[in-house]
Amino acid sequence: MATKVLPPPYSRVAPSSDIWRSNAPPPSKSFHSEHHSTQMLVQLSTLRTERVLCDGTLIASGEHFSVHRIILASCSEYFRDIFKRNDNLRDIQLGNAISKLGVELLLQYAYTSEITLTLENVHMVLLAAVHLRMSQVTDLCIEYLTSTLDVQNCVNLLQLAERHNFARLKKAVQDFIVDEFLQVSATSGFQELNADQVTFFISQDRMAAGSEMQLFKVAARWLEHDLVAREQYAPQLMRHIRFPLISSNDLVDHVQSHDFMMNNHECHQYLLEALNYHLVPHRQHTLQNSRTRMRSVNEVVLATGGELPHQDVSNLLMIFDESHSRWKKLTTMPLRRVDHSIAVLNHFLYVAGGQVTLNSNGKESIGTVHRYDPRFNTWLQMCPMQQRRAFFHLTALGDSLYAIGGKNEQGALASAEVYSPTENKWKYLKGLPEKSYALAGCCIKNKLFVSGGFSNHKFSRNLYLYGQEGDDWIPRCPMNTARGFHMMCSVRDMIYVMGGNHLNTYGDRVDVTSVEKYNPLHDNWITVSPMLTGLSMAGCAVTENNKIFIVGGYNGLSRQREKDIHCYNVAEDEWDVVGELPKASLRMACCTLTLPYNLFQETSPRENVSTTGGISLNRSASNATGGISVNRSASNATGGISINRSASNTSTGSNFVVRRPRTPTLR
Structure with a gap:
């Protein structure tokens, strides 16, 4: 009997299919059930x-x-x-x-x-x-x-975290106590902390306590809760109290009255150090150490002075609250100023030169220098510059300040001078190759660069590097576009110049919208995204997150002061408007400054500030007295603004007069 040969199983399924006639194995597919584990x-x-x-x-x-x-x-x-x-x-x-x-x-x-x-x-x-x-x-x-977490249970949770080595819980509790330190220190549980724990909190730079004096009182109260057992820890704790940040009156009245501050040698030395610090305010720059450093991580954009509407000159220091897109009054300067320059050195703000009136010919320029101390919110007059200067550049390099170029009653200046805070004295450096004002500058990697300006009846493309060793000015690759009254800053390893003015083919002064960045390593310029609108005589500041803020300025196309705050995101190469000034302003100076936590919290928006300071944070939807509506055209590539003025004042029927801001005369 012949053996019957059976066909393979797959021959019974769609024998006419091409896939089954193939020698390749059948395709596979994986399945996953989302409900299986549940x-x-x-x-x-x-x-x-x-x-x-x-x-x-x-x-x-x-x-x-x-x-x-x-x-x-x-x-x-x-x-x-x-x-x-x-x-x-x-x-x-x-x-x-x-x-x-x-x-x-x-x-x-x-x-x-x-x-x-x-x-x-x-x-x-x-x-x-x-x-x-x-x-x-x-x-x-x-x-x-x-x-x-709350004020009452945080100490117990800290002890729990340390006992079982819960790092994440410990970090959360420590952050909470730092933020609510004064409230936590008032609880009975705070006295259960050991010396190392208390030391950790009072050593924090980000401490959110109201003042250094309050921190001292907390530490003293902990010591005196059980002085016999805890007095041995007094030096350990007092080492982290920043006594120079306590006023001399409080040091005498409220610090030295504690026995451990007088009886313990190390503690007594901290007290003497602070008293000596206050005796020589001009030399505080040379006495800086860990105990003079403010407790803060609050860096803010700051604007000083400037020209305001109605021909007013401002004496205000304002800070920009980026999170709420609004400005707050910080304090007032001893003098009103326009066309001045500012720099930050060792956390002190120096305000130098400028003019006290809106006269732009330099005849009323000043050489006065004031130093602002954010730790005490106070001003101190320093040695004046050797020459009066307006439209100049001031920068901090190393432990010194450099003032370069500018304009005064003699006209444009080529001179440069350096200030030593240790000696409280200015001395001349080798001057620029040519007289120039309306120039800009910045420092990068301990090197000082200046660019542009108005010189010999024209705007300049020049870029100079100051050689400290040879006290000379080294020409570098010139900018692609001549400009003056422009802004310049450094971000990461690049230098950025933006805005300003130059002369067109007809000899007219016009806005520059282009932005260029300079690579010091390769000595070349690269064009990046242009500004949203042309601006000159604006403030410029760079924040830690690599953003460039352009504050106010003059818009030559619309012939108006600018209110908007423009922000350039370096990483994205994009411009945006992130806020606005309370009043349109130009000819101010801006920078970033670290403020103590308590001072930052105390500053609040000022409404209806007088024209002396020139700040108002009330913005009505329409201008009842002036009737000005501003319409920006998205299609205007140069960022132009069209201004529609109402023919009459809707509230009084009287004519509305528009005053054009004064632009500096080019000579």
């Missing part, structure tokens, strides 16, 4: 409830819990280890420290992936999770405890 947990929980296939028992506080050992091993390193060592172990007696409720909630999580935490049970769950090494539950407990 359904399996439900079934496992049911099996445990019904005590089906349970192969182990947990015993806690006399209570027996039937379990599946494989589930425990998958959730707990503790059980995984003991089952690996002894696979026959069935009954496990847990320690007395682990409560019945803690075990119940851990098993609930193991079988359902869910757990309900409350203030009443979280400590029991956390203790059990730590003992059984269930890290996921431990993390959930820490997350819950962090969400419950």
Whole structure:
């Protein structure tokens, strides 16, 4: 009998299909069920409830819990280890420290992936999770405890975090106490902190306490809570109190009255150091150390002086609150100023030169220099420059200030001078190759560059590097576009110039919208995204997040002062408008400055400030007295603004007079 040969199985399925006639194997496909794990947990929980296939028992506080050992091993390193060592172990007696409720909630999580935490049970769950090494539950407990942080429980949570080495909880509690330090220090729990813990808090730069005097009082109160046992820690604590930031009156009246400040030699030296610091304010620059550094991480954009509407000259220092896109009054300068220059050296703000009137010919320029101390919110007059200067550049380089070029009653200046805070004295440097004003400058990698300006009846493309060793000016690659009254700054390893004015083919002074960046390493210029509108005589500041802020200025196309705050994002190469000035302004000077936390918090928006300061934060939807509406055209590539003036004052019927801002005369 002949053997019957059966065809392969796949021949019965679509024998005419090309794919089955191929010698290639059938295609494969993987499937994943999103519900499988959830359904399996439900079934496992049911099996445990019904005590089906349970192969182990947990015993806690006399209570027996039937379990599946494989589930425990998958959730707990503790059980995984003991089952690996002894696979026959069935009954496990847990320690007395682990409560019945803690075990119940851990098993609930193991079988359902869910757990309900409350203030009443979280400590029991956390203790059990730590003992059984269930890290996921431990993390959930820490997350819950962090969400419950308040002034009353933070010290206890800090002790818990340190006892069990919960780094994430400890960091959260420390941050909370730093932010609420004065309130926490007033609680009874604060006295339970040890010396190292108190030292940690009073050493923080980001401390949000009201003042250094308040920090001293907190530290003194902790010491005197148990002076016999704690007096030995006085030097350790006082080492981190910044006594030079406490006024001399408070040092005498409220610090030296504490016995430990007089009896302990190290503490007494800190007191003497602070008193000497206040005796010689002109030399404070040379006395800087860790105890003179302000507690702050609040860097802000600051604007000083400027020309305001109605031919007013401002004497205000304003700071820009970027988070709320609004300006706040910080203080007032001793003098009103326009066309001045500012620089920050060792956290002091120096304001130099400029003019006290709007006369732009330089005949009323000044050489006065004032230093602002943000730690005390005070001003100190320093040695004046050797020459009066307006439309010049001032910069900080190393431990000195450099004043370059400018304009005074003699006309444009080529001279340059350097200021030594140690000697409180200016001395001349080698001057620029040519007389120039309306120039701009900045420092990068301890090198000073100046660019552009108005010289010999024309705007300049020149870029110079100051050679400190040879006291000379080294020409570098000139800019692509001549400009003056422009802005210049350094970001990362590049120099940026933007805006300003130049002369067109007809000899007219026009705006420059182009922006260029200079690479000092390769000595070349690259064009980047242009400004949204042409601006000159504006303030310029660079923040730590690599953003360039252009504040106010003059828009030559519309012949108007600018109100908007323009921001250039270096990383994205994009411009945006991020806020506006209370009043349109130009000829001011801007920078970034670190302010003490308490001073930053105390500054608040000023409304309806007089024209002496020239700031108002009230913006009406329409100008009731002037009736000016500003319409920006998206299609205007140069950023032009069309101005529509109402023919009459809608509230009084009188004509509205528009005063054009004065632009400096080019000579």
